[in-house]
Amino acid sequence: MSTKTQLTAIGLMSGTSLDGIDVALLRTDGVTVEHLGPTYFEPYSRGQTMRLKMLLDMAAEQGRDLVGSPVVHAVEQDLTRAHARAVEALLHQDGLAAADIDLVGFHGQTILHRPAERWTWQIGDGGLLAQELGIAVVNDFRTADVAAGGQGAPLVPLYHQALLGSAGLADDDWPVAILNIGGVSNVTWLGRDGSVIAFDCGPGNALINDWLNRHTGEALDRDGAMAASGRVDDAVVREMMRHAFFDRPYPKSLDRNDFPVDMVDGMSLEDGAATLTAVTVAAIAAGRDVLPEAPGRWLVCGGGRHNPVIMAGLQRVLQVPVDPVETMGLRGDFLEAEAFAFLAVRSIKAMPLSTPTTTGVPTPLTGGRLFSRN
Template identity: 50%
Template sequence: MRPPLTAIGLMSGTSLDGVDAALITTDGVRVFHHGPSLTVPYDTALRARLRDILDRAASLSADDAYLLDAEQALTDVHTQAVQAVRAKAENTPVDVIGLHGQTILHAPGRTWQIGNASRLSAATNLPVIHDFRTADVQAGGEGAPLAPLYHAALLHGHPTPAAVLNIGGVANLTLMTRYGDVLACDTGPGNALLDDWMFRHTGQPCDFSGACAAQGTVDTDRLSALLAHDFFRKPPPKSLDRLSFHQALEQISALSVEDGAATLTAFTAAAIASTPLPEQPLHWFVCGGGRHNPTLMLMLAERLSGTVQPVETLGWDGDALEAECFGFLAVRSLRGLPLSLPATTGVPYPLPGGRLTCGGISPAGRRL
């Protein structure tokens, strides 16, 4: 058995909040230690540039100067995050960085994340695993979600069937069945539509504490129309882009700010509840920013048959989970272990992935 490695995972989600960073010690199968974690927020200018790039990514080329300039600024925020975690960890030796990057486009047959691994490696003097999704997409998979194997490692030993529900910009779930099988998919919009609605109508980046939605009334007719989308008739595995349901904002444009927020919050909850699963979880453990929205959590509890609780009830850090995941996957990549399975992304067979930039010897002196 190969020794565990210490990794810093980096995640920049579709909610465009900033860069999450977390330190984790793992052999790619078991998790031995959860280290410090933190978030370095994007400043207003970078968030606006990334939002603009997301809106027109399909028409951009990889050598677009505007894109490359934004990628450099984005990478520098990732560097700050690595340095801050290392400082919090009191300079614990780190073996590798797992860089997810910022997804700017995700569609059938194509996935695109930005973030300069070479620049990050040079700035931190650490090897970087990146480009986690491309191999899966090239092999015929959806390329997402990639968190299920990490969720499964954490769920080991807990009562099943159980689901980990990650509500970021897009919502996705991992189901561990009573037999230990793992199934996963994106379920529909997470926070992204609601965030965009609030930004458009109030200038606020999100519906803080679900307060706006709590004051509104769900428009059931419009909700039914939103749920008629073909995506919800597809069985898992399946995946989405942040903008896959952006037309929903036009479908509810006549509503008040409060009713629109309530309807979009209900859309997220109803989409999760409508996901066809081989068995219903006894427990739903929620991570991602959505768990901080009491209105959404209440709607989930009303629609799901199992208990709905934040992952903190298991002793996990729901704000660090995705970053930890890419540290975990970086070690799996180094060890040649699969990052995705047929039941998680639809890839034909268990598939390794990720690319290594810089170095075969870590600063800790251990051969990777």
């Protein structure tokens, strides 16, 4: 591996929303970010999304018994090659060659997340990806953390700190929260003194997406249109907020399927969307309430920031500025992909990827597996 201080790395993220592959390039030494480079998004076909959702459902039912299954292997190979094509598309888009890239950070697709059992499962063949691209690859970012007793998630907070720790925020903004609303929502709390706290808040877009997909075949509630025309069932929201997850202290994390979408069965399409959207907002508000100090400002990334019903609900309950991260010059659709480029560099330099206050791991811990380009 290169001994250069600053490395050019590509990060890849396929999140719990199951919408596609985010690709982002940056230059970093693993502490600061020198340059944010080009990005690319490769949407999953409906067939790819359905196969991944099938694996999630199978894993929820079969757990470790599914490991080694020919079905998993076939989907993993397809997923890995799709990631290779996405990287190649970014390189072609910007006139770059594989030799220009030092490293790829490959998150893979989370199939099951059970930190209480010291197990988390992301599919994605790092060796195959390195072979396909001719670029060194780091993957398997979460296993070491979970094996040591951590939650294995969220892993993005140290990247958030690198981006915003010295940013030009106003005094009233501190402490600041970076909220990611993907399939699951999670928050990073940054104190003025450099302290970092992070945890999953609860459902993000996953339940809403599943509800829309089940009833309309659409992948998401575009522009929050269904939720905006529906009525929230407050009793169902209260019932979902009684879930045991909310009684657990942070750091804590969720599996995508820990919350059942069938809580809104029997509702109209619109009322179900409105109710599930209200759950997402309520879960984030509950997260705010357990922080050591309420943030003075929330910066939102992930697909949920495109949903005006979610954003208006957050503004209403949080009662401080709630802005997309673009207001700070950041890229809300690619922050997690960027983070895995950053974490890949930290991994090969044996720097921590997680800390006791971000995942609950006993001591700051590195992680990841390196696959050479040969």
